[in-house]
Amino acid sequence: MVAADKGGLKLDAVRGTYHVTDKTTLDAFGIYMDDYDRLAVGPYDRPLETYKGYEDNEDAGAGFYLTVKEIKEFPFEIYYVWENQTHTHNVGTVPYGRDFHTIGTRLMPKFTERLSGEVELAGQIGETDDGRDIFGYMAYGGLTYALAPDTSYKPFITPAVLYLSGDDSANTGDDNNWNPVFNRTTGFSVLLADQYKNYTWANLIYPHLEGGLTIFGNQKVKVHTGPVFALKYSAGLPLAWEPARLGALCSLVTDASGRPVPPAKPVTGAMALRHESGIHVRSLLKDPLAYAAFPPSAVGLEGHAFALGKHSGAAGVKAFFATHGIRLPFDEVRHLTEAVRQEARRLKRDLDEHEVLKLYKPVFVEPYTPERREPMRSCS
16 A cells, blocks of 8 residues: 555654454554644645645545465465545546545465566445435556565566556446545655656556665565556547547647657657558558557547558558559559669669659550451251
């Protein structure tokens, strides 16, 4: 468990631990967070929980955390958290109060001396103060490989995926957002978490690779890398905003500022939707989302652009000529693909449309005309 992710890290809490056995412990805790707290560092009149003009916010909660290590190769944890908030900090346009319960488990099997796993599953139920039902859920799975377990630094790598549920649309219907009570998002990065709606991560998939090592005692240094996907296209959920206006917005800013969008800029840059690799082009021709998290039209752009160069494959060459009304047999496609590659290497760049068409040399065959024969004569 990490610090409570409620737009601030200041709260009053009490915790007690009961040792059930030498290898099993039960932690019980209670928390309370007022908008003004005499125990907090700094002046008393500084609001700790004010959110978008809503004052007098209060958080209260309680729960337990059971840690079981009776089986060395399969430790696990079970937890329960109740929380009540006067105003939410979750995703949406209108803050609202909520009262909800979180139940979860964390499984940590050890397969070998070097390889271990971790799976966490949790669900939430409750009700908002405007009468909507709360039903959120999260899942995490990862495998950790110890690179050198016998050394003092104990370096490791962990490929993993985090999933957090989210609403179809903010503040409509039931509340399916994951409510971050005690979660792993600040364990990834406190700085990044603070940039994402004040620690309120929801409605996302985060596949990532983690690496780390031990430096002093139990102090570890960890590094994460990975894309964060919203669930519009990974799970088919609609968004509360209109990403199709993003392209037009970039054009408006470019015209107003006189600073063009860099070609390599992610999402809206011209090079972001340009593909040359034969494998990429072939896959995108079959499925526009094969190498993209969203279709170009979703952000107001026209579509993928396929370049022909030294990395091109037969599928890209065939598709290019098909757009010009030329259907090629397999042998001709293979010949032209090699010709495109050689010409691109010679010029040290991709080929434009006219240069590719010049490589096409159709073979014309004279139309077949039956030979004229003399009429057969009958023998008399």
